[in-house]
Amino acid sequence: MRPIAYLTGGHWFEQSILAREPYASALDPIYLPELTPCVLEPQQVAILGSRADADALAEQGPALLAWWHTGGDLIAFDQPPVDWLPGAAFEPRETNFWWWCTPGADLPLESPGLGDPVLAGLEHDDVKWHHHGVYHPPREARTLIATPDGGAVLYVDQRPGSGRLIATTMDPDYHTGQGFIPKAERLLEHLVVSFAAGIRPHHPRRTPPSPGRPSGGRPSPA
Amino acid sequence: MSPTSFPVTIVQPDRAPLPEAARRLEQVPRTLAARALHRLEPEPGLLAVPRHTDQEALWCASARILAFLEAGGVVASFVEHYRPWLPGARYRHTDHRLTRYTVHRAAPHPVFDPVDDRELYEFRGVVGWFAQGYLEPCVGAEVLLRDPDGHALAYIDRTSTLGTVFATPGADLLVLDRWRRGGFVGAFARLVAWAREEAWR
Numbered sequence: 001m002r003p004i005a006y007l008t009g010g011h012w013f014e015q016s017i018l019a020r021e022p023y024a025s026a027l028d029p030i031y032l033p034e035l036t037p038c039v040l041e042p043q044q045v046a047i048l049g050s051r052a053d054a055d056a057l058a059e060q061g062p063a064l065l066a067w068w069h070t071g072g073d074l075i076a077f078d079q080p081p082v083d084w085l086p087g088a089a090f091e092p093r094e095t096n097f098w099w100w101c102t103p104g105a106d107l108p109l110e111s112p113g114l115g116d117p118v119l120a121g122l123e124h125d126d127v128k129w130h131h132h133g134v135y136h137p138p139r140e141a142r143t144l145i146a147t148p149d150g151g152a153v154l155y156v157d158q159r160p161g162s163g164r165l166i167a168t169t170m171d172p173d174y175h176t177g178q179g180f181i182p183k184a185e186r187l188l189e190h191l192v193v194s195f196a197a198g199i200r201p202h203h204p205r206r207t208p209p210s211p212g213r214p215s216g217g218r219p220s221p222a
Numbered sequence: 223m224s225p226t227s228f229p230v231t232i233v234q235p236d237r238a239p240l241p242e243a244a245r246r247l248e249q250v251p252r253t254l255a256a257r258a259l260h261r262l263e264p265e266p267g268l269l270a271v272p273r274h275t276d277q278e279a280l281w282c283a284s285a286r287i288l289a290f291l292e293a294g295g296v297v298a299s300f301v302e303h304y305r306p307w308l309p310g311a312r313y314r315h316t317d318h319r320l321t322r323y324t325v326h327r328a329a330p331h332p333v334f335d336p337v338d339d340r341e342l343y344e345f346r347g348v349v350g351w352f353a354q355g356y357l358e359p360c361v362g363a364e365v366l367l368r369d370p371d372g373h374a375l376a377y378i379d380r381t382s383t384l385g386t387v388f389a390t391p392g393a394d395l396l397v398l399d400r401w402r403r404g405g406f407v408g409a410f411a412r413l414v415a416w417a418r419e420e421a422w423r
Contacts, residue, residue: 011302013302178354
């Protein structure tokens with residue numbers, strides 16, 4: 001696997017992830033405030049971790065986007081602390097992390113892009129736990145996971161000559177590191193393993209999906 | 223120092239909006255980015271460190287934070303430590319089983335006294351949110367809350383420095399005050415009131 005640059009922000013959950021496989025082998029941690037664009041190679045993959053610092057992202061965001069425009073694949077987790085993605089507006093919404101505890105309740109979510117190479121191999125249940133709002137992405141973007149009213153929970157933006165920009169309001173690295181909502185790891189592992197291998201993901205599922213409920217997960221308020 | 227002059231500083235990025243719990247205080251706190259903590263003045267005030275504060279920056283500022291404490295300041299930390307930036311605090315991660323996770327009171331405290339027992343560990347049917355780990359405080363610390371194994375989930379340390387540390391392993395009163403109902407409403411204001419008394423100690 002080729003290392004993925006994991007842009008960190010000084011959080012415990014990052015250390016937790018980096019101590020475990022496959023993340024220990026696949027992720028190369030880079031502290032976001034100290035990122036210098038030259039360390040990211042063209043055609044490399046970078047993940048912006050959850051809970052990014054607003055000041056650090058405002059400072060480093062333009063260089064990251066410039067690198068994406070030259071061919072780098074950029075994955076951005078979690079709700080953005082500042083608006084920084086091109087042509088995309090973030091709309092915060094209350095995070096419903098308790099829906100699965102209420103009998104008959106549901107988390108309205110659509111996943112029209114499960115057949116896209118970025119998500120191929122995942123199932124709807126794998127991405128249905130919670131999100132931290134929605135994006136209104138640029139017109140040319142592909143929305144792969146959405147709310148019924150059309151808000152993008154995960155979208156892919158690829159321009160001529162650029163890499164893929166995959167932005168999601170889900171925070172699978174946070175919950176994987178915290179051990180809180182184990183179901184969230186399916187998305188993280190899928191993205192890390194497939195992108196580290198050079199993408200075109202089609203790998204077997206690690207665990208079978210649960211029927212509509214997080215697999216013993218304990219949702220977090222954060 | 224008059225009650226109205228008690229300085230409250232919240233560590234947060236310049237661009238981030240002030241938490242609602244802080245905006246409701248009579249005296250609006252000031253903010254200081256983690257990477258600007260070298261400007262922290264040593265004084266008997268309150269420094270509140272939210273859960274997701276950049277610990278690399280906190281670590282770089284640890285000497286300044288220590289000076290703040292030694293000047294009689296109160297540090298309220300809601301951080302899951304992996305860097306040793308706060309005297310006397312160590313974080314340990316756990317994996318509590320859903321069915322047995324509870325939070326127990328070990329000592330009364332004005333921040334938690336108005337909170338019902340069940341509120342401490344359950345919200346909308348979800349348990350386990352209060353913390354995903356525990357703290358190992360220094361000898362002599364006053365433990366306020368414990369997990370089912372007896373580990374500290376909130377403590378006060380008046381022994382490591384001349385100041386006071388109030389710490390939880392991730393239970394962020396700035397957040398709980400915002401999204402909870404019941405006894406957690408006003409928790410941050412109660413923390414500020416307690417810290418003011420503590421600084422006068």
